[in-house]
Amino acid sequence: xxxxxxxxxxxxxNRRRSAMTVLAIAVGAIGVVLFGEFVRYITAGLxxxxxxxxxxxxxxxxxYFEFGAGNPAExxxxxxxxxxxxxxxxxxxxxxxxxxTPVVSLAGIAGNFELDASKTFLGVGVVPSDRxxxxxxxxxxxxxxxxxxxxALRDDDETGGIVGVGMARVLGLCEPLKVARCPRRPTRPxxxxxxxxxxxxSVAASDLAAAKTEPAKTEPAINSxxxxxxxxxxxxxxxxxxxxxARAEPQGLRELDDNFIAMHIALAQKLVYxxxxxxxxxxxxxxxxxxxxxxxxxxxxALFAExxxxxxxxxxxxxxxxxxxxxxxxxxxxxFIALIMGVIVLFSIVNTMGMSVMERINEIGTARAMGVxxxxxxxxxxxxxxxxxxxxxxxxxxxxxLLAALVNRASLTWTPPGQAAPSPLGVLxxxxxxxxxxxxxxxxxxxxxxxxxxxxxxxxxxxxxxLRHV
Amino acid sequence: xxxxxxxAAPATLGDAGPVVxxxxxxxxxxxxxxxxxxxxxxxxxxxxxxxxxxxxxSGSGKTTLLNLIGCIDKPTSGQLEVCGQDIxxxxxxxxxxxxxxxxxFVFQSFNLLPVLTAFENIEYPLLQLRVPARERRExxxxxxxxxxxxKLGDHRPNQLSGGQKQRxxxxxxxxxxxxxxxxxxxxxxxxxxxxxDIIALMRRVQRDHDASFVFSTHDPQLMSHAEDLIALRDGxxxxxxx
Numbered sequence: 001x002x003x004x005x006x007x008x009x010x011x012x013x014n015r016r017r018s019a020m021t022v023l024a025i026a027v028g029a030i031g032v033v034l035f036g037e038f039v040r041y042i043t044a045g046l047x048x049x050x051x052x053x054x055x056x057x058x059x060x061x062x063x064y065f066e067f068g069a070g071n072p073a074e075x076x077x078x079x080x081x082x083x084x085x086x087x088x089x090x091x092x093x094x095x096x097x098x099x100x101t102p103v104v105s106l107a108g109i110a111g112n113f114e115l116d117a118s119k120t121f122l123g124v125g126v127v128p129s130d131r132x133x134x135x136x137x138x139x140x141x142x143x144x145x146x147x148x149x150x151x152a153l154r155d156d157d158e159t160g161g162i163v164g165v166g167m168a169r170v171l172g173l174c175e176p177l178k179v180a181r182c183p184r185r186p187t188r189p190x191x192x193x194x195x196x197x198x199x200x201x202s203v204a205a206s207d208l209a210a211a212k213t214e215p216a217k218t219e220p221a222i223n224s225x226x227x228x229x230x231x232x233x234x235x236x237x238x239x240x241x242x243x244x245x246a247r248a249e250p251q252g253l254r255e256l257d258d259n260f261i262a263m264h265i266a267l268a269q270k271l272v273y274x275x276x277x278x279x280x281x282x283x284x285x286x287x288x289x290x291x292x293x294x295x296x297x298x299x300x301x302a303l304f305a306e307x308x309x310x311x312x313x314x315x316x317x318x319x320x321x322x323x324x325x326x327x328x329x330x331x332x333x334x335x336f337i338a339l340i341m342g343v344i345v346l347f348s349i350v351n352t353m354g355m356s357v358m359e360r361i362n363e364i365g366t367a368r369a370m371g372v373x374x375x376x377x378x379x380x381x382x383x384x385x386x387x388x389x390x391x392x393x394x395x396x397x398x399x400x401x402l403l404a405a406l407v408n409r410a411s412l413t414w415t416p417p418g419q420a421a422p423s424p425l426g427v428l429x430x431x432x433x434x435x436x437x438x439x440x441x442x443x444x445x446x447x448x449x450x451x452x453x454x455x456x457x458x459x460x461x462x463x464x465x466x467l468r469h470v
Numbered sequence: 471x472x473x474x475x476x477x478a479a480p481a482t483l484g485d486a487g488p489v490v491x492x493x494x495x496x497x498x499x500x501x502x503x504x505x506x507x508x509x510x511x512x513x514x515x516x517x518x519x520x521x522x523x524x525x526x527x528s529g530s531g532k533t534t535l536l537n538l539i540g541c542i543d544k545p546t547s548g549q550l551e552v553c554g555q556d557i558x559x560x561x562x563x564x565x566x567x568x569x570x571x572x573x574x575f576v577f578q579s580f581n582l583l584p585v586l587t588a589f590e591n592i593e594y595p596l597l598q599l600r601v602p603a604r605e606r607r608e609x610x611x612x613x614x615x616x617x618x619x620x621k622l623g624d625h626r627p628n629q630l631s632g633g634q635k636q637r638x639x640x641x642x643x644x645x646x647x648x649x650x651x652x653x654x655x656x657x658x659x660x661x662x663x664x665x666x667d668i669i670a671l672m673r674r675v676q677r678d679h680d681a682s683f684v685f686s687t688h689d690p691q692l693m694s695h696a697e698d699l700i701a702l703r704d705g706x707x708x709x710x711x712x
Contacts, residue, residue, distance in 0.1 A: 002590075002597045009585035366581040369542050370642075371570020371598040373563055463542035467577075 007383035022392040024348040028341035029396025037427035044140035055284035076279030101130030102280030104268040108231030115172040125268020128153035152247035161243040166258030168248035176225040233274040349450035357458040365466025374459040385451020393443035488515035495548035508534040510705040526702035532686035574643035576653035580635040582627040589623035613641040633664035653685035
């Protein structure tokens with residue numbers, strides 16, 4: 001206790017020097033905490049964006065992940081409803097699972113023949129209500145600032161669809177869909193090529209007339225622009241369906257945004273499987289909490305083995321390698337910054353404690369003469385280093401939280417690399433309790449460790465030499 | 471009575487025997503590459519419960535001798551026993567613990583810890599000995615009273631005069647009831663009147679606490695109070711008066 005009392009009073013003895021040391025430590029703590037919370041915000045945002053699109057786990061027919069895109073008939077899941085029920089009803093998985101829903105992935109060509117525009121697309125057929133539930137997943141509270149639009153797809157409307165904003169731009173749908181900040185399509189002179197044959201022209205004209213007069217099945221589809229989707233069926237024959245586009249939604253990644261179409265799963269199944277048995281290319285499993293992922297994956301594998309189902313499970317990090325790469329990159333940057341801050345803390349403490357030892361050589365001699373062991377001298381200076389670390393870390397973390405609150409209130413946005421639209425810029429403080437504890441302990445440990453060198457130096461003085469020192 | 475330094479110190483040391491025994495002790499230093507012999511083969515003893523002075527001109531080896539007696543320095547050769555313990559046989563930690571239990575210092579520059587109050591400075595040696603808190607408080611209060619600083623216990627050293635600081639230093643030395651109190655020119659930094667007061671105080675507490683005092687001094691006033699005188703010249707004991 002006396003050691004701590006002496007240590008604390010010695011810190012107050014040279015207030016300016018101690019204040020500068022505490023400031024350096026606090027700045028280090030602010031840097032580490034704020035950047036750490038920013039990285040956590042980014043990774044939580046990436047995780048949320050990924051999980052709300054593809055869930056935590058995807059169940060495929062074995063081999064689909066490598067080969068199935070070329071043969072969805074062979075690699076589709078025929079009994080997808082029964083499999084989804086098996087998952088929902090499992091006593092272990094049931095409470096952990098938020099959504100289990102079938103999806104059909106497909107690719108083809110989308111055409112807006114009114115504008116003579118067409119483009120390849122990557123599509124997904126979804127159960128609209130399940131998709132809405134998937135998109136509401138927000139375990140980390142990072143999407144709360146984004147206003148979720150009212151769903152544009154409906155379970156009772158098989159003809160409705162959604163496109164990426166990039167896709168809408170390319171196919172000239174910005175105006176009818178009222179997409180903001182979307183460049184107008186330039187008007188072009190009429191084609192000067194050979195006139196269309198009479199029979200083809202009449203077919204096109206009748207198609208166009210039919211499209212304009214076709215009664216809308218549901219209210220939202222009225223006045224919606226239409227795209228024709230061309231894809232190969234499972235048997236290899238070309239198949240065409242018509243899709244009313246209800247809305248354009250930004251898809252984050254630009255490549256996806258320029259190619260994305262979402263539609264009702266029934267329509268996707270018609271396009272891919274024709275009149276054949278409807279299948280799903282995957283079952284998307286979204287959990288309530290990401291921390292249950294490993295246990296859920298293991299349980300799914302055990303469940304499929306138990307029921308002799310030829311299915312495999314992939315997690316979202318496997319499905320979206322960008323997530324793992326981005327998280328790895330941000331963690332590496334964080335470690336680098338933490339290392340720099342750690343070095344600043346180390347040198348501040350070494351410098352301060354070194355000066356303190358040199359100024360107190362006579363006191364060291366006096367204490368040693370009175371019966372304080374070398375270890376007692378070492379403990380005294382270590383306690384001073386630790387206290388400086390504690391004060392600096394506590395002040396720094398408190399200031400960091402204040403700054404974090406200011407940053408979050410500033411409603412800043414940024415456009416991450418490869419993204420099509422700006423994202424909110426913030427720091428995630430709600431989950432940072434354990435992180436802050438780790439930072440605090442690390443700073444105090446670093447400060448104590450840094451004090452070890454001067455402390456050892458002080459402890460090594462011979463009593464006679466120390467007493468003689470002026 | 472004037473006695474020449476003894477050729478052979480007593481072989482056994484009991485409670486009634488000498489508190490310090492030097493046997494052919496040599497202490498040399500290397501300074502700027504030169505070998506300096508500060509103590510040259512001295513053999514003498516210091517009687518227990520006496521007020522003993524080590525005297526001699528500057529550079530005669532008084533401080534070195536006190537450092538050796540205080541176990542904060544070790545002889546280069548020869549044998550030194552303090553309170554019956556051959557200090558050459560103790561490693562650093564055991565020697566420190568031995569000092570903590572048996573020896574106390576009163577320094578010329580007081581050497582109070584500046585961040586502690588007078589009370590805490592006096593209490594500090596008791597903490598090393600793990601004396602219970604209640605007993606610590608009682609002993610410190612008693613000594614503050616004894617040195618006339620009962621009302622200044624909460625003052626820091628920078629709030630005390632030189633004489634008051636030395637009183638605190640004396641109280642700090644006596645609080646652990648050591649077998650031996652060493653004082654290196656305790657009145658050198660004090661004016662004549664304060665020096666006289668401190669000498670009187672030291673003499674009184676030495677008697678009251680039945681302690682063995684060994685001090686070095688140039689101060690004739692302090693010398694006149696000594697019961698024993700150990701005279702040094704050029705690192706050798708030239709005379710022991712008892």
